[in-house]
Amino acid sequence: MYTLGMDIGGTFTDFTLVDRESGSVTIDKEPTTPANPAEGALTGARRILDENDVSFDDLDTVIHGTTLVSNTLIEGTGATTGLLTTEGIRDTLQLRRGSRYDMFDWEMEYPDPLVPRQRRLELDERLTDDGEVVEPLDEEEVRERTRTLVEDHGVDSVAVSLLHSYESDTHERAAAEVIEDEYPDLNVSLSADVVPVIREYERTSTTVINAYVAPVVADYLEFLGSELQSEGFAGEVYMMTSSGGIVDVQTAKAEPIRLVESGPAAGVLASRIFGENHGNDDVFSFDMGGTTAKGSVVEDGDIRMKYETDVARVHRFKEGSGYDLVSPLIDLTEIGAGGGSIASVNDVGLVEVGPESAGSDPGPICYNQGGEEPTVTDASLLLGYLDPENFYGGRMELAAERTESIFAETLADPLDLSVTEAAWRVFEVVNENMATAFRRYAASRGIDTRGLSMTALGGAGPSHAFRVARKLDIDEVVCPYGAGVGSSIGLTEAPRMYEASSTSQAVLASLTAEDFRRQFDALRDEAAAVLERAGIDPDETEASLSLDMRHVDQGHEIKVPLEGRAIDDVTPDVAREAFERTYQETFNRETLEFPVEVLTYRLELAEADRTAETAQIAVPEGGSDEPNGRDVYFGPEDGTIATDVYRWDGLEAGQTIDGPVVVEADQTTVVADPDSSVSVADNYDITIEL
Incomplete structure (x- = not known):
């Protein structure tokens, strides 16, 4: 049987077809179709199967990575969404945290809330921070508020985020029952399901994002599934998550926020595997496609994780200028620097590149599809890095003369440079942009890039890696065979995995081993149910435990891994030892003489005994051809x-x-x-x- 990985990028969609019996791998690309990305994905799937004499009914698994969630947020094309929340906190989305992402920008902007104020309605209910009922939920009020949202405001989706629902979900569950009884087809996202963790603003923002994109993702997946079935596919579709694992379609529809970085996550996973194949446990992952470039670091074979980010930023390079999101994600940085990034001359006569991209429609000038603005790919052609007659396997003849003419008019002549010199300046600016972003990313995490091995992936990564690596003082670059579709290779190697989390705030000294066991057992049951839907026997899984801990009254907590510990092994002493070790590693100092508290419990469940070696992509036998x-x-x-x-x-x-x-x-x-x-x-x- 066969597995097909397909990753939709901004310019190209990448494919990896794996024959699991022979271990052979075939790869391909197809231009992305922005109006309906599934169309390009299906076109490419048909071609790679036809060229390998494989039919859709020979496939038993399709693994899919997509930029649909992030694009929906950036483009503002999600569902008309309403919010039901506790009386008094209606404006949480507007007030945010009250902090500034740029201390020196007095005209600082944030994106408009996904739910405007008139669609944010309050419920007269209240829980304490221990989950005790202060004001009971009025179900008739829920019914009236929901009718207002649907009948008066035309909402397609509702987010429910009530105060302290991470401690008790009773009010949110009751509200959901009322909504379902009144409007069975209305999409509902509960914060108790999506992100049952502390901090009201972040929890509400995340739940609203989930509600905003859920109908779009559901429609997309239903269309894709229907089209695949019409071709004869009878297997299972799995979706890549931002944390580096795959989940079933049902989970993806319910929690689409887990897909926000699915494609980039697959690239980092592939980099780790390629690094291990070369004996490198410390790897800088560099993935440059047609629209964006991604950078991440693998340390001692471990992929770095984070749990908070912001998406659809007003300023792409300013963290905090977007919608705040809480979800497990692979820790990476992403900038608008790809082959399609547009180059221009600014008001002071300097070359600027990106973040705007020509994408796949119309694409770079050299694609000869109507593009009129010079791009990084056009610069690479003019520098001699690309063959105009053999690009994309000869499927696309590049328009070299047209590219040179427009480059001269828009860049070279205004800069008083030759076309080649102007192309080099574009090439160097985008390389410096990427290197600068990667330096900031590494420095903010205390990482020294010197001595790392770089893995270069993506259609553009291997042609830029030699310059980016020099700027980062990296002296070894590995370009895997099949690097151009690295993310889709990562998809086929991703484990079925799910991370569950919940907040139950308590001082460590007040907890018992039974308290830890009760919390982690509930999370394991939740994660096991997800993996069971994905075809994994819960008895064939491995659990990784961690806690979010801090000193009492500290403003921020740290993630404390409980490495090698089973649920029954966790005690207050074990948690304290792990906290002291992690605190020392994080801050290079011992813990304070002050009480410690636990905020959030995390359990990652993944299929066990999965090998980390990629199947071999078939290459022709024989000696070297003359260059x-x-x-x-x-x-x-x-x-x-x-x-x-x-x-x-x-x-x-x-x-x-x-x-x-x-x-x-x-x-x-x-x-x-x-x-x-x-x-x-x-x-x-x-x-x-x-």
Whole structure:
């Protein structure tokens, strides 16, 4: 049987087809169709199956990564949403935290709330922070408020976020029953289901985001599932989550916030696996596609996680300027720097690149599909990195003359440069933008990029990696065979996994082993139910436990892993020891002589005994082909150099080539400068030594 991974990006949709009996892997790309991304995904799926004599009924698993959630938020195309909340906190979404994401911007902006004030209605109910009822819920009031939202405001989805529902969900559950009785088809998101954790604003914001995107995701998945079934597919569809695992469609529809970074997460997962294949446990993951570039760090084989972020930012590079979201995510940074990023000359005569992108429609100038603005891909063509006659496996002939003409008019002439010099300036600006973002990301987490091995993925990653790596003082870049579709490879290797969490705030000294057991058992039951829907026997899973802890009265907590501990092993002493160790590692100082408290319990459940080795992508047997040659520009110091150009599948395992060199594949291109060398591994991965 076969597994198909498909990852929809802003410019291309990537495919990986795995024959699980033979272990062979086939890869491909298809231009993304922005109006309906599922159409491009289905077109590419049909082609890769047809070319490999595989039918849809031979597939038993489709694993899907998508930018649908983030795009819906950025474009503001979600459902008309209402909010039911406790009396007195109607304006939580507007007030936010009251903090400033930029202390020096007196005209600071935030995005407008996804639910305007007239669709935020209050309920006269109240719980204490221990979950005790102060004011009971009036079910008739819930019914009246819901009617107002539906009949007067035309909402398609309702978020319910009541005060202290993380301690007791009774009022939210009762409200949901009333809503379902009145409007059975209305989408409802409860904070007790979506994010049952402390902090009213973040919990409400996350629940509203979930309600806003849920109908869009549900419609999309139903359309995709229907189209697949019409082609003869009778297997299971799984969705990649932001935390690096996959879940069933039912879970994805109920909790679409878990999909907000699904594609980028798959790329980091692939980088870890490729790093392990090369004996590298410390890896910088660099994934550059047509619209964005992503960076993340794998340390000692572990992928960094975070639990808060903001999405659809007003200022893309300013953390905190978007909608706040609480959900388990792989810790990465993402910037608007891709092959389609648009270059221009600003008011002071400097080149700017991105974050706006030409995407796949109309795309870069060289695609000859109506694009009129110069992009990074156009610059790469003019520098000699891309072959105009053999791009995208020869399926797309690049319009070199048109690209050169528009580049001269819009960039080179205003800057008084040659076209080649202008193209290099665009190339260097986008590389510096990425390197700067990656430096900030690493520095803010106390990471030194020197000594790391970079894994370069994405259609554009391997052609930019040599410059980005030099700027980060990284001297080794691994470009895996199949790097151009790295995220879709990561999809096929992702474990079925789910993380459940809940808040129950208490001073550590007041807790018992039974308290820990009760909390973690409930989370395990929740996670096991999700994995069971995804076809995993709960007895064949492994649980990883952690606690969010802090000193009493501290403003922020830290995640404390309980490494190697089973649920029955957790005691107050075990938690205290783990907190002291994590506190020392985080702050480089001992804990304070002050009480410690537990806020949030977390349990990650994943299928057990899953190997971390990728199946081998098939490459032709035989010796090395003779290279072609073309002139390639490597900057003002080296100038234009006659450079050998190889086909990746024509290289020979064990081969070493001194730079400069260009290596081409159907999905990507590797570029190495004159001061580097390239070596080919037995599995045809390329390593650039800088």
